[in-house]
Amino acid sequence: GDVLLPAPQSISILSTNMKHFLTWSPVIVQGATVRYSVELQGEYERDHANGSWIPSSECAPTTATACNVTDDIAASVAYRLRVRAELGAARSPWATTEGFFNRVTTSLTPPVLRVLADGHHLLVELADMGPAFQFQLLYWRKGQENRVQQKVVREVSSVLHLDTMEAGAEYCVKAQAHVEAINRSSSFSPTQCVRAQGGTSLWL
Amino acid sequence: KLFHFGACRVSLSMTEIRAGFTAIKANIQSRDPVRTLSILSHPHSLHKVKSPDRCCVTHHLFTFYVDKVFKHCKTEDSFVNRKISSIANSFLSARRKLGQCREQNNCVCGEESTEKFKQILANYEGLNVTSAAMKSLGELDILLDWMEKSR
Amino acid sequence: SGELYCSLPNPRNVHFESINMRNVLRWSAPEGTGDGVLYKVKYAVYGIGKWIRKPECRNINRTWCDLSSETSDYEEQYYASVKAFLNGTCSDWMETTRFNPLTDTKIDPPMVSVSSTDKSISIILTAPEKWKRRPEEESISLLQVYPGLQYNVSVLNKKTKKRWFFSISNNTLVVPWLEPGTAYCVSAQIHVTTPVLDSGFSKEHCIATLKDK
Numbered sequence: 001g002d003v004l005l006p007a008p009q010s011i012s013i014l015s016t017n018m019k020h021f022l023t024w025s026p027v028i029v030q031g032a033t034v035r036y037s038v039e040l041q042g043e044y045e046r047d048h049a050n051g052s053w054i055p056s057s058e059c060a061p062t063t064a065t066a067c068n069v070t071d072d073i074a075a076s077v078a079y080r081l082r083v084r085a086e087l088g089a090a091r092s093p094w095a096t097t098e099g100f101f102n103r104v105t106t107s108l109t110p111p112v113l114r115v116l117a118d119g120h121h122l123l124v125e126l127a128d129m130g131p132a133f134q135f136q137l138l139y140w141r142k143g144q145e146n147r148v149q150q151k152v153v154r155e156v157s158s159v160l161h162l163d164t165m166e167a168g169a170e171y172c173v174k175a176q177a178h179v180e181a182i183n184r185s186s187s188f189s190p191t192q193c194v195r196a197q198g199g200t201s202l203w204l
Numbered sequence: 205k206l207f208h209f210g211a212c213r214v215s216l217s218m219t220e221i222r223a224g225f226t227a228i229k230a231n232i233q234s235r236d237p238v239r240t241l242s243i244l245s246h247p248h249s250l251h252k253v254k255s256p257d258r259c260c261v262t263h264h265l266f267t268f269y270v271d272k273v274f275k276h277c278k279t280e281d282s283f284v285n286r287k288i289s290s291i292a293n294s295f296l297s298a299r300r301k302l303g304q305c306r307e308q309n310n311c312v313c314g315e316e317s318t319e320k321f322k323q324i325l326a327n328y329e330g331l332n333v334t335s336a337a338m339k340s341l342g343e344l345d346i347l348l349d350w351m352e353k354s355r
Numbered sequence: 356s357g358e359l360y361c362s363l364p365n366p367r368n369v370h371f372e373s374i375n376m377r378n379v380l381r382w383s384a385p386e387g388t389g390d391g392v393l394y395k396v397k398y399a400v401y402g403i404g405k406w407i408r409k410p411e412c413r414n415i416n417r418t419w420c421d422l423s424s425e426t427s428d429y430e431e432q433y434y435a436s437v438k439a440f441l442n443g444t445c446s447d448w449m450e451t452t453r454f455n456p457l458t459d460t461k462i463d464p465p466m467v468s469v470s471s472t473d474k475s476i477s478i479i480l481t482a483p484e485k486w487k488r489r490p491e492e493e494s495i496s497l498l499q500v501y502p503g504l505q506y507n508v509s510v511l512n513k514k515t516k517k518r519w520f521f522s523i524s525n526n527t528l529v530v531p532w533l534e535p536g537t538a539y540c541v542s543a544q545i546h547v548t549t550p551v552l553d554s555g556f557s558k559e560h561c562i563a564t565l566k567d568k
Contacts, residue, residue, distance in 0.1 A: 205549075218549060219548070219549060219551075222549055222550060222551070223551070226458075226550075226551075230452060233452060233453045234452070239399055239401060239402075239434050239453075240399075240402070240403065240404040240405075241402060242401060242402025245401070245402050245430075245431070245432075246402035246403055249430065251430045342453070345455055345458055345550075346432070348549075348550075349430075349455070349457050349458070349550075352549055352550075355502065355503065
């Protein structure tokens with residue numbers, strides 16, 4: 001006869017830098033491989049489509065106990081998510097997230113920045129954080145903190161030219177990540193300073 | 205990005221809506237065999253909407269899509285359905301901003317624009333609901349292209 | 356409509372090929388037909404009832420037809436269709452998908468001109484022009500069609516092999532404080548955010564900074 005499958009427990013959503021994962025505890029059935037299916041319900045489905053649910057793109061089904069729902073949550077509205085266990089024809093009840101999840105609550109980490117001096121040229125390298133991200137760079141000549149300049153970078157290319165520096169002067173740079181879709185920014189990365197040629201090169 | 209719809213200044217992220225539509229455009233438009241009719245662009249073109257009326261017309265159009273279009277666009281393709289769901293949910297959050305802006309700025313539709321929107325509804329009612337909804341969804345780029353001119 | 360009984364295989368892969376809004380209808384000959392196939396072309400504005408014949412593409416043996424003039428209003432969308440004829444028989448009309456000139460065109464890289472002094476290079480970028488019917492017509496830069504247009508510029512120091520990228524909105528860039536007597540190679544790309552349209556990178560334009568006086 002069919003196995004009575006319990007619903008997955010301790011389901012929760014982890015969201016960092018606009019990457020969203022639903023996780024849950026495994027349902028153990030000795031000697032069997034349990035699979036899981038994940039579904040999502042946005043505000044539109046709840047309020048305008050009779051409370052329907054949309055199967056996730058990655059986990060319909062999966063044997064993992066985590067599901068990347070980043071591509072499924074492509075709007076800044078409140079979503080509910082649910083998961084159930086499957087074994088053969090047996091289906092567990094759905095386990096649904098307690099509250100709602102809106103991607104505006106994703107936690108944003110400062111970008112990984114590397115500042116270089118090449119002669120008189122101030123250069124930066126930024127680690128790619130994904131298509132949703134752009135970067136705001138603030139830079140200034142040390143000692144002229146009141147004349148901070150800003151540059152918005154939409155695409156990460158290898159070495160980005162920020163500005164030219166006066167001989168021997170020291171310049172400092174810091175960066176924050178910005179997500180236009182949720183209109184939020186990370187905190188700033190630690191400041192890094194470099195010195196232009198024509199003086200002792202101090203690269204931190 | 206900042207959009208100027210008449211008196212309204214609204215920050216909207218249309219990139220994901222545009223990307224979602226581009227991903228399903230060929231599929232959706234292939235389900236609309238009627239070349240001779242358009243919901244949004246004929247006989248009246250959106251491009252003739254006067255600037256002051258853009259806020260109200262845009263809000264009307266977002267409501268039109270949320271209330272009348274998306275729900276009749278279910279397909280047998282789960283990828284397409286997911287993209288439609290993302291677009292629909294993005295429309296909801298954009299409409300909310302438009303609605304707030306419309307209230308704050310008391311944007312009203314002029315007579316001409318009201319007439320234009322009535323024509324859009326008439327175009328929609330002129331087809332059976334599934335064809336009308338699929339055609340409207342297939343014309344999303346007409347709406348997006350028009351909105352982009354308001355940036 | 357008095358059409359012959361059409362048993363000829365259909366033209367294949369009927370599609371618009373668009374570069375800088377020069378919109379050319381292209382297709383492949385029907386399978387298994389050698390020479391002698393002739394074609395005729397019609398087009399329609401989406402949302403408007405009637406097909407319009409293209410006289411210059413009637414009974415042609417080539418497999419393309421320039422419809423740039425007919426599809427130059429990029430606030431409209433279009434369909435086009437092709438029919439083949441051979442030895443008294445014909446094919447069906449074969450249609451394109453819906454064509455949106457604004458989003459379905461490809462953009463050429465910008466023109467790059469570079470000059471140098473002993474310690475700097477100056478770069479001037481020119482966005483391609485929108486296709487126009489006659490040379491004497493007023494030019495429309497794609498910058499006017501896509502207001503959010505930006506440039507990505509790559510500058511390669513041929514000696515050190517180091518490559519820097521610049522992201523700029525205006526069309527001029529001066530890179531000072533360079534090494535005298537050194538070759539630098541510049542190439543540039545156009546980047547449009549919405550709709551998402553990127554040109555390729557232009558070919559490299561190399562120039563040497565003057566030797567130190």
